[in-house]
Amino acid sequence: MSDRFLRAWRGGRASRRARWVAAGYVVGFGEGTCSHAYSLCTGGIHAFSRAPVPIQVVFHAMLALDVLAVVLTVRASPAAPPLAAFAISADAFGNWWTQAGNVVRHPLDYLAPFGLLPITLFGVFVLATAIPLHRALAAPPSAAGQTPEQLV
Template sequence: MRRGRRPGWAWWVSAVYVVGFAEGAGAHAYFVVTGGVDAYAYAPVAAQLLFHGLLLLDPLVVVLVVRGRPGGPLVGAVVMVADVVANWWFQWGAVVADPVAYLRPVGLSAITVFGVFVVSTALPLRRALMSRSGECAIGRRQPGGG
């Protein structure tokens, strides 16, 4: 994550992406190691498949962002939309039954806040990773760039 020609805010936003997605990958790896294939048996099958897929998708976002790839923030936004929707989908009944239990800085609330951050910063960060001359931030020509 060299600063290069990036604005300072882009470096910090990228750092938040890396920490957040690395933490997500670590959490999903922990759940699979301790719970096996059935680690997410409490969730619908589609959510289970997504959560297992996040073992690959979260590190992919980390690599793309660290390498300064303009597609990294967009992939991150798609991953977070899917993750937030899946988590709210199977936890909705519990949230309605006891909303105060979810007002803590872990779990659903943390995933939601990080998801909102990623979605709201994805396009500005993508633009910051691209230079005016059609090069990405680390200096390689983008296909079709001027």
Template sequence: MAGAYVIGFLEGMGAHAYFLATGGLHAYSYAPMPIQLIFHALLLLDPLVALLIIRARPDSTLLAAAVMLTDLAANWDVTWNAVLAHPMAYLRPVGLLPITVFAIFVMLTALPLRRGLRPARPLNLLAAGDV
């Protein structure tokens, strides 16, 4: 499960890096300024989440969920009218559909993965009366 997180967030970083490389700072000029800032911030947040997941930090899953919820809300906000006008155009394996599927996956698995990443409690070899 952690591997899917890492792959998904690194893919997101790659997409945002591509958009920045091809469109510059105005790559998201179609979106309101707060959403543009979110999309640019994802270039840093996505690899940070991936790194924290690789390092097995339990709270990284909560950050992953927050990042994906924000990313999903921003993407749906900028495409909502287009989706209403042409819903079938968004049932393709790039763009809004995979972002939505990945966000749902992260939301459903963040707490179970967090429990799995918790460090094991140290084994207390001494009983209370052995001291």
């Protein structure tokens, strides 16, 4: 593992809360990666053919965006939270766009433990934590515990 990773996540500049939030990002976007990869493997290029073409493009792009969000988060990059916020916003928008009619016709279907409910809850989590996590990752490392050579 890189020094940057170890310094950021082993008590360097990221607080315990920031590490837990980042872990939530990794788990959530990791699950999204698996979900989009499964859809593409089983349905190919036409996996999302029920959706309008712009939404299909978003869903296909989500595979790359989810992976990138995980990699940047693990690397403690300050770019991870803004990218994560963009990715989950696009994913949630696409899912709501394609499934809104079903929710109106069958509102209790929204309470299923898959589909819109977890995407919406994860989206709220990411949007609520993106700015604080970005600040935590962009903050300079604390000077505590560093040798004089590391401070220069």
